Amino acid sequence: MNMLWLIRAKAWAKRPPSTKRIIFVFGIVAACVVLYLIERAGLLPEWMQLEARTGRGGMRF
Known part of the structure; x- marks a missing residue:
């Protein structure tokens, strides 16, 4: 341990x-866990989901 x-x-x-x-901290952690469980259950609306990338691409500017 450092x-x-x-x-x-x-201190x-x-x-x-x-x-x-x-x-406050436990509320934020609980909100993150709830969002993760909703995502894993497939109940997120379509506008909250990421678009799948195909191929080998990065961000283009």
Whole structure:
């Protein structure tokens, strides 16, 4: 483990994040998980899906 991580952990233990921040972070994580599960189930609308690329192409400007 890097020494910097130990210093950060010490600072976080002294001043933990607020309850609102914890709820906010877990809400974002939950939203990402829900979007992933909806995508895997095939329930996304067509406008949210990526177009399939064919061949060997990159972005053209």
